[in-house]
Amino acid sequence: MDQKLMLLGDEAIAQAAIDAGISGIYAYPGTPSTEITEYVIQSVEAKSGQIRAGWSTNEKTAMESALGMSYAGKRAMVCMKHVGLNVAADPFMNSAITGANGGLIVVSADDPSMHSSQNEQDSRVFGQFAMLPILEPTNQQDAYDMVHFGFDMSEKLGVPVLMRITTRLAHSRAGVMRKPQRPQNEIHLPDDHRQFILLPANARRQYKSLLHKQDEFEKYSFNSGFNVFTDGENKSLGIITTGIAYNYLLENYPERNIPFPVLKIGQYPVPHSMVAAIYGSCDELLILEEGYPIVEESIRGFLNNGKTVHGRLDGSVPRDGELNPNIVAVALGLEDTRGKDIPSIVVSRPPSLCKGCPHIYSYNALNQALAEFSKGRVFSDIGCYTLGALDPFDAINTCVDMGASITMAKGAADAGLHPAVAVIGDSTFTHSGITGLIDCVKDKSKIMLMILDNETTAMTGGQDSSAFGRIEDICLGVGVNKDHIIILDPSPKFHDVNLAILKQELDYEGVSVIIPRRECIQTSIRHHKELKKIEIMAS
């Protein structure tokens, strides 16, 4: 136990969950959260069957499964990226009303600056919306410790706890000290058998109980040690940091001699007394937050007629994007240490589809099939195939949220756009595409749906796809005409055949489902290597 492990922030959370005695982890892959669940799946505890670890079909099913495990009295963790919390919003919001039985931690990994995401929404807003305690670690060790603390708090207060991290913590490695492992809970159902029945009469009672707990949540925040006030000589400015912003502040004082009082926040609700103390003793405040200006906004107030509060809202810190040490330096009026400019000769190098990727050939055929029509007819989705938006393909026109390809194509078809094409991946299809397809079948919408089946969840690194081996059955099951469920091989040698089929199906005035199927080139290479290894070992 006294050995330090070098862990990604994600891995620190995973190791902590194992050590804190979870019985199950549920998740849908999403950058930057994926490595949490991957780490648990690879653990001895999961492989030996002591911990249930695996991928769910989407974040909603993951959240509900975790809630069910908590209902049964065992500790559970559920992980997702920030936009995944939108998908899980219904069970998440209502889990605040039911409360938890066994400890329940919901991890939401935000992606400020949108390195791998379609927005930079701040999950703390969701936590406040649900009125649940929120933990926001400063570093990898904090992340590890907070999971232990979070499970304790969840069980003592009887509520789920939200843990919010951001990309830089999730994907950065540092030394982490482990705590002793503790046993899992035995099954024990809630004492109150009505606790989880959100009929209005029960829900009203449960909601009052949640409201009643708010003071206690704040007391926990005050006493946990994750919110720390450090006094400073120079009271002209007080600094409040949240999460990893503290590291960037510290980085600007290599001798750690920050002259100003500093309030470091790692747990919400933010204790009023701590904010009142720093506000009262300093002339002005600077708020450094990774994400939305949530603390800043609440201290400023609607009228902003108190002391001067600097931060994202007055332009001291950029309004969007992640923080870094230099942004903080500038906000503090310190020297900007930026070195030489990037030579103009350096061009951008966007990500692209891998050499040999099956999507390349799906898009080549689709582009040619649509060549005779005006542009703007392809509704796409979230995954590797979103890269079809870039050169040389320029093949898609939308990418909004998981599953939106099918339903947006439907809406456009309803408006009279024909042909209208939806392009979705296999894993995204089972995540959130099936319900949209049912709408299309029910309405006999004139859409051509391409389910690009590379037999994996590729963008996040090749996790198992819930769609594997069952796409045709699903399409048949929801009522797609079997003559219009067509499987293609997206390889160059079949280009002409594929093109002819696409052209024919574009003409069809109903729901047509085309399934170009070939394994992802990355997982294919990995599988070949694994096979080779087994062969070598066998010989």
Add this chain to the structure above:
Amino acid sequence: MKRDIILAGVGGQGILSIATTIGTAALNVGLHLKQAEVHGMSQRGGDVSSNLRIADHEIASDLIPYGKADLIISVEPMESLRYLPFLSPDGWLITNTKPFVNITNYPEMGKLMAEIEKISNHIALDADEIAKKLGSVRSANMVILGAASPFLEMNYSDLQDAIRHIFEQKGVEIVKINLDALQAGRDFTEAHMN
């Protein structure tokens, strides 16, 4: 002591193997370490970088501030220039000269090299060519690491030990190839400096 290192390359080039080797060596001698990696979309052939920070004291930020990097170690020439705002005025740039061309508007090599030549402290070498001569082009990253090794403020033997530790399961042959690659890179820099 502190070494702030930006590792640069293109998604799929395996820059993390360099980070892992330096990191293992640093941990073996009890140094503090932070390493910010890039996962997700950019791994599909986009530009990727890693911030590797080593120090004999606690490290605060996962990200290296502008102008504070002691080293830029790049496995691709154009990518080495992308992080110049981070390089300290007396920092070193160590780069492979073998381009990875997966875009249509890749700059002309001559102009690219001229930009690299403008950096007073630089080491530029064709690591792929050197690695190929040694028998395995896959060890090019270790050639680059070897070329950077004189600037790491670490014992060379600690890096060698790290390579032995990381590759031992893959067999003595693989260990040797990587140790030779490391040495070849180091020899290049030493010859260049004298």
